[in-house]
Amino acid sequence: MSVTAKSHRCVVLKKPLDLVIEDRTVPEAGPGEVLVNVQCTGICGSDVHYWLHGGIGSFILKKPMIIGHESAGIIAAVGPGVTHVKVGDRVTMEPGVPCRMCPQCKTGNYNLCPDMAFAATPPYDGTLCGYYRHAADYCYKLPDNVSFAEGALVEPLSVGLYACERGNVKLGHRVFIFGAGPIGLVTAAAAKARGATYVAIADVNAERLDFAKTYYTDAQYTLERPEQGEPNMEYARRTANQILTAEEPFDVVLDCTGVETCVQTSICLARNGGTVMLVGMGAQVQTLPVAEIYSREVDVKGVFRYKNIYDPAVKMLGAGLIDVKPLITHTYSFDEAIKAFEHARNGTDNPIKIQILGDNLV
Ligand SMILES: [Zn+2]
Ligand SMILES: [Zn+2]
The missing domain is CATH 3.90.180.10 (Medium-chain alcohol dehydrogenases, catalytic domain)
Structure with a gap:
């Protein structure tokens, strides 16, 4: 043929x-x-x-x-x-x-x-x-x-589904996502489909957050830029503390930006024993708060594309579990x-x- x-x-x-x-x-x-x-x-x-x-x-x-x-x-x-x-x-x-x-x-x-x-x-x-x-x-x-x-x-959705799978997003989990672009959004959808009961998302772009309000997220945070001369890690701690005044720490935090300050903030937002997924690709070398990782057993994991996920992704679309x-x-x-x-x-x-x-x- x-x-x-x-x-x-x-x-x-x-x-x-x-x-x-x-x-x-x-x-x-x-x-x-x-x-x-x-x-x-x-x-x-x-x-x-x-x-x-x-x-x-x-x-x-x-x-x-x-x-x-x-x-x-x-x-x-x-x-x-x-x-x-x-x-x-x-x-x-x-x-x-x-x-x-x-x-x-x-x-x-x-x-x-x-x-x-x-x-x-x-x-x-x-x-x-x-x-x-x-x-x-x-x-x-x-x-x-x-x-x-x-x-x-299905291609970008697979990125979100696999990131949540590797991050062990489970029933009743509280999930935080950095980046409200296409990957952040499909990751929110994937987290909800895996049983997360609360998904918060953050971005610098207010329009993207307006969209996110309508798409599988329960809270939206507008990220401010670091103040002039403010070291990245100080900004990260300050941002995490602000968010944690209104929130409990998160079971899984997925960074879909690759931005150093977001990765740093992700680690601060994870609960003791929680997981941080590096989904976004940014600067190849970054400074991270390793004391948070070893003293609170926060797992930081990379994720590269996806594997063995197309078939379930297609079935989930067919079953209407993700739109x-x-x-x-x-x-x-x-x-x-x-x-x-x-x-x-x-x-x-x-x-x-x-x-x-x-x-x-x-
Ligand atoms: Zn793609
Ligand atoms: Zn091979």
Whole structure:
């Protein structure tokens, strides 16, 4: 089974600040692979970062790369040996395919595979194109009541669900989240779905907090900037003390900002024996109050993307346990893809998730 179109349009990052729609040859599905006719793709902060800066950490753009990794679509062709999906199936795609051979892969920790091929992480092409070639077993069928737009949101939702899983968010927990962007919000939704009974969220942006009021959070805190000359750790203690005048300490604190003062405040907000999750990626070296960690047994844990979470995420959307629809604030056609990226960059109208529909292929 193959696709008749010979070429398809792709959104290609040629070099920093140079994003274009370009024709490319349609790939062919090899053994164990499928071609997915992409129907919807969300723009992620990392996509915008690659566009503006050409790299994140050690991942540097060295040749043109198709952008995008939050996608859902329709199976358009299947390669030899593929049995669990068929042409016409509606699927969401987990964008990272690991080597399957290394000790990390063999123990199920495939998110830590050193040879991960992750969509739109250099040098691997992303999903914002007509037809994306993907490992069949990294495609997950969408229930009929879950749209492609919701399917494209399984990627960020997986980040939130896995962060809460690794942070051991449990029934009755009190959870605090730094950052009310898309990841902070899906993390709030995930915490509630796991049984947290109280979720507070903090951000410097009042508009984002206004949105958060309507989305799985019980309290919203506007963060002030540190006073001029105030050391970060003093600011963190002061902020935590302010919050703790009205609140009990928190079972799990998830930092979705990567900002040093937020990580420091997170550790101060955690209860004795509580957990702090480092979800956001910020400065590579930070000063942390280690005495809080050892004298109060606060566990500080990193989290890298997600693993084994797409299947439950899709099922939770299907069962209505989490609603991601309110997060979709703007939708663009494929022709307007570059405009959509401009919008993500300038942030007009407080966008949460901007999505781009699939190309109209014949
Ligand atoms: Zn993403
Ligand atoms: Zn591996």
